[in-house]
Structure formats: structure tokens, C-alpha cells
Amino acid sequence: xxxxxxxxxxxxxxxxxxxxxxxxxxxxxxxxxxxxxxxxxxxxxxxxxxxxxxxxxxxxxxxxxxxxxxxxxxxxxxxxxxxxxxxxxxxxxxxxxxxxxxxxxxxxxxxxxxxxxxxxxxxxxxxxxxxxxxxxxxxxxxxxxxxxxxxxxxxxxxxxxxxxxxxxxxxxxxxxxxxxxxxxxxxxxxxxxxxxxxxxxxxxxxxxxxxxxxxxxxxxxxxxxxxxxxxxxxxxxxxxxxxxxxxxxxxxxxxxxxxxxxxxxxxxxxxxxxxxxxxxxxxxxxxxxxxxxxxxxxxxxxxxxxxxxxxxxxxxxxxxxxxxxxxxxxxxxxxxxxxxxxxxxxxxxxxxx
Numbered sequence: 001x002x003x004x005x006x007x008x009x010x011x012x013x014x015x016x017x018x019x020x021x022x023x024x025x026x027x028x029x030x031x032x033x034x035x036x037x038x039x040x041x042x043x044x045x046x047x048x049x050x051x052x053x054x055x056x057x058x059x060x061x062x063x064x065x066x067x068x069x070x071x072x073x074x075x076x077x078x079x080x081x082x083x084x085x086x087x088x089x090x091x092x093x094x095x096x097x098x099x100x101x102x103x104x105x106x107x108x109x110x111x112x113x114x115x116x117x118x119x120x121x122x123x124x125x126x127x128x129x130x131x132x133x134x135x136x137x138x139x140x141x142x143x144x145x146x147x148x149x150x151x152x153x154x155x156x157x158x159x160x161x162x163x164x165x166x167x168x169x170x171x172x173x174x175x176x177x178x179x180x181x182x183x184x185x186x187x188x189x190x191x192x193x194x195x196x197x198x199x200x201x202x203x204x205x206x207x208x209x210x211x212x213x214x215x216x217x218x219x220x221x222x223x224x225x226x227x228x229x230x231x232x233x234x235x236x237x238x239x240x241x242x243x244x245x246x247x248x249x250x251x252x253x254x255x256x257x258x259x260x261x262x263x264x265x266x267x268x269x270x271x272x273x274x275x276x277x278x279x280x281x282x283x284x285x286x287x288x289x290x291x292x293x294x295x296x297x298x299x300x301x302x303x304x305x306x307x308x309x310x311x312x313x314x315x316x317x318x319x320x321x322x323x324x325x326x327x328x329x330x331x332x333x334x335x336x337x338x339x340x341x342x343x344x345x346x347x348x349x350x351x352x353x
Contacts (some may be wrong), residue, residue, distance in 0.1 A: 004352070004353045005350065005351070005352055006350075006351040006352075006353070007348045007349070007350055007351075008348060008349045008351065009347065009348055009349075010346070010347060010348060010349055013346065013347055014346060017342070017346045018294070018343070018346060019294060021339060021342040021343055021346065022292050022293070022294065022299075022303065022339060024338070024342050025292070025335055025338035025339040025341075025342055026306070026335060028334075028338040029331060029334040029335045029338055030048070032334060033048075033330075033331055033334060034047075034048070036327065036330065040321075040323055042321060042323075047317070047321060050313070050316050050317060050320050050321060051310075051313035051314075051316065051317050052309060052313055054313075054316050054320075055309060055312035055313050055315070055316050056309065056312070059195075059198065060197075060198060061312065063195065063198035063199055063200040064199065064200075064312055065305060065308050065309060065312060066200045066204055066305075066308075067199050067200055067201070067269070067270055068308035068311050068312065069207075069301075069304040069305045069307075069308035070201075070203040070204050070206075070207050070262075070265065070304075071096070071203070071262035071263075071265060071266055071279075071282045071286075072262075072282055072285060072286050072289050072304040072307055072308055073207040073210075073211070073289070073300055073301050073304035074203070074206065074207050074210060074258050074259075074261055074262040074265070075092050075096065075258055075259045075262045075282060075283055075286035075289075076286040076287075076289035076290040076293065076300045076303070076304060077207070077210050077211060077214050077258055077290075077297060077300055078092070078210075078254055078255040078256070078257065078258025078259055079092055079255050079258075079259075079286055079287060079290045080214065080290050080293075080295045080297070080300060081214075081227065081250075081251040081254045081255055082251045082252060082255045083231075083290055083291070083295055084218070084227045084228065084231045084251075084295055085227050085230050085231050085247055085248065085251045086230065086231045086232075086234070087141070087148055087248055087251055087252070088148060088149045088152075089134065089137070089148065089152050089251075089252060089255050089256075090148075090149050090152050090153045090156075090284075090287065091133070091134070091137060091151075091152030091153055091154075091155050091156045091283070092255065092256075092259040092282075092283035092284070092286055092287070093156045093159075093160075093259075093279060093281065093282070093283025093284055094133055094152070094155045094156030094157070094158065094159035094160070094283070095129075095130040095131075095133045095134050095159070095255070095256040095259035095260055095263070095283065096130065096259045096260065096262050096263035096266070096278075096279055096282060096283045097156070097159040097160055097162075097163050097263060097278070097279070098129040098130055098132065098133040098159050098162075098260060098263070099126040099127065099129040099130035099259060099260025099261060099262065099263030099264050100126065100129075100163070100260075100263035100264055100266065100267045100274060100278055101129055101159075101162060101163055101166065101263075101274070102125040102126055102128055102129025102130075102132075102260065102264075103122040103123065103124075103125045103126030103127075103129060103260070103263070103264035103267070103268065104122070104126075104182070104185070104264065104267045104268070104273075104274045105125070105166075105171075106118070106121055106122045106125045106189075107122050107185040107186065107189035107268065108171055108182055108183060108185070108274075110186075110189075111183060111185070111186055112186065113186060113188060113189075114186070114188055115188060116188065118186065118188045118189050119188060119189055119190070119191070119268070122185075122189055122264060122268060123261065123264055125264075126260045126261055126263060126264025126265075127257040127258075127260045127261050127264075128257075128260065129260045129263075129264075130256040130257050130258070130259045130260015130261065130263065131253045131254075131256040131257040131260060132256070133155060133159060133256055133260075134152075134252040134253060134255055134256025134257075134259070135249070135252060135253060135256070136151070136155060137151040137152040137155065137252065138248055138249050138252035138253070141248055141252075142245040142248055142249065148252075156283070163274070163276065163278070164180070164276055166182070166274065167180045167181055167182055167274055167275055167276060168180045171183075171274060173273075179275075180275060180276050181273055181274065181275035181276075182273045182274040182275070183273065184272050184273045185267075185268055185272055185273060189268055190268055190269070190272060191203060191265060191268050191269040199269070199270050201265070201269040201270075203262075203265040203269055206261065206265070207301070207304075208301075210258065211297045211298065211300070211301055212297070214297040215297040215298065218297070223250075226242045226247060227247065227251070229242065230242060230244060230247050259283060259286075262282065263278070263279070266278055266279060266282070280311065281329075285307060285332060286304075288303075288307060288332055288335060288336045288339075289303045289304050289307050290303075291336070291339060291340075292306070292307070292335060292336075292339060307332060307335075310328045310331045310332055311328055313328060313331075314326070314327055314328025314329075314331075315328075
């Protein structure tokens with residue numbers, strides 16, 4: 001028997017369901033995630049307790065939640081500019097890496113500095129590094145109409161190889177016992193922590209500031225209106241006199257700068273130096289964060305906390321449940337799958353004959 005599947009655009013598209021779909025996606029993720037634990041012969045209730053409650057049951061766990069949510073939120077806020085413009089920057093991981101290289105390079109260049117201006121200079125160069133790397137796919141898109149998904153993604157691996165070259169070559173710590181890492185940054189190049197004994201740092205304030213700035217841009221400025229119109233229809237945007245190619249450049253630069261900031265905050269905050277694995281795929285995971293937050297700045301902050309919890313939960317699950325930490329990526333993938341599914345069904349009717 002042959003089944004014919006027909007898809008029809010809905011006329012009664014619901015904005016309410018659009019904003020509620022993240023909650024539906026999370027609920028479905030928890031429901032189907034319980035089967036994963038059953039397959040592993042584990043109690044779903046106890047497993048979810050270890051996965052989602054145990055990691056934030058004390059002040060240190062809450063601190064770690066904000067440590068991991070900060071780069072996710074900053075990158076996702078930057079990506080939202082591209083996504084609202086219907087441009088898909090998938091290379092935030094590479095832009096994060098270049099931000100760490102540019103900003104971290106300043107910290108290594110002035111390794112003996114005690115100046116209070118060192119950290120602001122590192123932050124500035126971190127943003128410049130990310131923005132620089134993001135302009136490459138922007139140029140290729142506007143000049144040659146290349147697919148920004150492919151170019152931005154491939155540049156990620158180029159950035160990782162550049163980082164690898166530096167930490168095993170000219171920036172390698174001579175006292176590092178042969179390990180591929182740089183010298184530690186000076187104290188003046190480290191992000192101040194908010195509480196003694198905890199790792200949460202002032203990057204949290206930057207995430208909040210960027211969130212409010214993004215909200216104002218989207219809702220109170222002509223630039224935000226241009227992004228909205230351009231995202232709905234690039235032809236309508238050009239007909240209205242908006243310079244579509246300029247919008248592509250601006251959104252890529254903003255997105256790259258935010259990713260670069262996140263990279264610099266990661267190496268000058270929790271890590272304190274450069275080495276090969278500076279990011280547990282924050283740049284890719286931030287894509288889920290942006291869409292789960294519905295490209296709304298405040299929604300992105302909330303979704304970054306939720307996705308950051310999957311990182312912490314995966315670590316506790318590996319320790320106490322003796323299962324691979326990759327289960328955290330499974331939950332992230334399920335959230336994205338069900339989010340896209342609910343969005344599709346909200347926008348289209350599916351008929352099976």
C-alpha cells in the first residue's frame with residue numbers, strides 16, 4: 001500500500017502556539033527522554049532528579065549554571081540578529097574561537113602587564129576577532145551569493161586549526177610539560193568573579209546588558225524594523241529602500257562580535273589560558289538556545305539557563321548514573337527536534353492518503 005503525504009499552508013497560523021511551542025517541546029523531550037533511561041535500566045524519576053535538580057542543589061551548582069549559561073546567552077543573542085534577517089550564521093563556534101585567539105593573544109602579549117586597561121583591551125579584541133571572522137561569510141554572501149550556512153560552518157574548522165597551531169607552536173607554554181596550552185593570563189587579564197569561592201564572573205552582567213540592548217534595538221529602532229521586514233521578505237525590504245546587503249553585513253558583524261566576546265569571556269574567566277578545547281560546542285548549542293527562546297532577548301536568557309542545565313546534568317549523570325555525558329547532547333537534540341516539529345505542524349497541515 002502506498003501512502004501519499006500532502007502538506008498545506010495553514011491560514012489560521014497561531015501566534016499563541018508559536019510562543020507556547022518551546023514549552024511543548026520541553027515537555028515532549030522529558031516524556032521521550034524517560035524512555036532513554038528505561039532502556040538503560042534506570043529509574044526515570046531518579047535519573048531526572050540527578051539530571052535536572054541535583055546540579056543546582058547548592059550555591060556552587062547555581063554558580064556553574066550561570067558560568068555555562070553566560071556564553072550560550074551572549075552567542076544566541078548575537079545569532080538572533082542574523083536569524084531575524086533570515087540569514088543563517090552556523091559558524092559561531094569558529095567566531096568564538098577567533099575571539100579567544102584575538103583577545104587571548106593580547107593577554108599573552110602583555111603577560112607581565114599590571115595595567116587595569118589590559119582586560120578591557122582583551123575584551124575589545126575578542127569582539128574584533130569574532131566580528132572579523134564573521135565578515136568572511138558575509139562578503140562571500142553579498143559578493144558571490146554563496147551559501148552562508150556552508151561557508152560559516154567550514155570556517156569554524158579553520159579557526160580550530162588556527163588555535164591548534166598557536167597552542168602547539170608559538171604560544172605554547174614552555175613550562176607546560178609539553179601540553180598544548182598557552183601560559184596563564186596575568187591577573188589583570190582575568191574576569192573578576194562575583195563571589196569568592198565560586199566561578200561565576202562579570203560576564204553575566206554583559207549578557208544582561210546585551211539582552212536589554214537587543215530588546216531596545218528590536219522594538220524601538222529603525223534597524224530593528226528593517227530586520228523584521230527583511231526577515232519576512234527580502235524583496236519587500238529592497239522595495240522599501242532598505243539596503244539588504246548592508247543588513248547582512250551588520251547582522252554578521254554583530255553576531256560575530258557577540259560570539260567573540262563569549263570566547264574571550266570563556267578563556268579569561270573559567271579557563272584562564274588558551275588550549276585546544278576551549279568550548280564544549282557552545283557556538284552550535286547557542287543555535288538551539290536562540291530558537292528555543294523564539295529569538296526574543298528575554299526568552300533567550302531563559303532558554304540559555306535551561307540548556308546550560310543539560311551540560312551540568314550530563315556531568316552528574318556520568319558521575320552518579322555511570323552513563324555517557326553525551327546524553328546531554330541527546331536532550332539538546334530532542335528539544336530542537338520537537339521544537340521544529342511543533343513549528344512545522346503549527347504552520348502546515350499534513351494530510352496522509
